[in-house]
Amino acid sequence: MFLKGCPLQCPWCHNPEFINPAPEIAFYHSRCVGCGECGEVCRDQAISYATPLRIIRNRCTVCGLCVEACPARALEFVGQEMSVEEVLEIIMRDQHFYEVSGGGVTLSGGEPTVQMEFISALLKELKARGVHTAIQTSGYFVWEEFASGPLPLLDLIFMDIKIADPREHRLVTGVENTVIRENLERLIREFPDKEVVVRIPIVPGYTAFAENLYALSSWLEDIGARQVVLLPFHPFGISKAENIGRQVDERLPRKSLCQGSF
Ligand code: SF4
Numbered sequence: 001m002f003l004k005g006c007p008l009q010c011p012w013c014h015n016p017e018f019i020n021p022a023p024e025i026a027f028y029h030s031r032c033v034g035c036g037e038c039g040e041v042c043r044d045q046a047i048s049y050a051t052p053l054r055i056i057r058n059r060c061t062v063c064g065l066c067v068e069a070c071p072a073r074a075l076e077f078v079g080q081e082m083s084v085e086e087v088l089e090i091i092m093r094d095q096h097f098y099e100v101s102g103g104g105v106t107l108s109g110g111e112p113t114v115q116m117e118f119i120s121a122l123l124k125e126l127k128a129r130g131v132h133t134a135i136q137t138s139g140y141f142v143w144e145e146f147a148s149g150p151l152p153l154l155d156l157i158f159m160d161i162k163i164a165d166p167r168e169h170r171l172v173t174g175v176e177n178t179v180i181r182e183n184l185e186r187l188i189r190e191f192p193d194k195e196v197v198v199r200i201p202i203v204p205g206y207t208a209f210a211e212n213l214y215a216l217s218s219w220l221e222d223i224g225a226r227q228v229v230l231l232p233f234h235p236f237g238i239s240k241a242e243n244i245g246r247q248v249d250e251r252l253p254r255k256s257l258c259q260g261s262f
């Protein structure tokens with residue numbers, strides 16, 4: 001389950017459509033049949049056929065009229081407001097698959113802990129139904145809120161660690177890493193029985209420096225991290241960012257880097 005909203009702004013984000021907490025309209029150029037319906041219905045002159053991005057974002061009010069009018073599903077909403085009950089109803093349709101496979105639900109995003117109250121309520125319902133629960137988080141949250149809310153209801157925690165140097169971390173992601181480091185240290189020290197997997201995205205030009213990786217690995221060893229995974233960079237986020245009219249960092253490679261590259 002992907003939740004919208006993230007306090008970090010990593011240029012390589014593989015889910016850039018989940019950074020903004022509000023619903024957005026995505027445009028899929030390859031599906032467009034050029035019928036012109038979207039331009040007919042838009043009241044805000046926010047549709048332009050002159051640009052491959054189609055929507056002029058600073059005019060768009062996200063009213064959704066073009067989405068309704070498009071016969072090719074080339075325009076779609078990303079994100080919608082839902083209650084815990086509505087989400088639960090969808091999740092539990094796959095209950096038999098969870099039982100047979102031993103799988104379950106992973107909260108991802110965006111940054112799921114931005115909606116701490118919501119995920120706590122959802123996790124409570126999932127645990128009451130015996131569903132395995134996991135979270136993918138940047139670790140950028142208020143410890144007390146996390147520890148008293150979702151933490152006891154989580155079976156597995158994936159936490160991403162990116163850049164060792166606090167100033168560089170702020171420069172690249174928009175926030176310092178002090179809180180993230182403290183949260184991971186507390187998680188490992190105070191909850192040794194929790195399964196915690198630390199993940200390091202290997203991004204050329206940002207994290208894939210020997211100096212950064214040595215610093216991170218030596219710190220992770222010091223704090224007793226037991227499982228660390230290197231995430232190879234892939235460029236899926238680039239086209240997804242373009243679909244929602246988000247600026248793409250030109251320094252990012254447009255090719256996948258497979259695990260064997262490292
Ligand atoms: S969402 Fe509304 S304002 Fe935005 S492009 Fe579509 S019709 Fe126009």
Ligand code: SF4
Pocket residue numbers: 031032033034035036037038039069070071072073074075
């Ligand atoms: S309504 Fe859909 S298919 Fe028609 S021009 Fe607009 S985006 Fe393309």
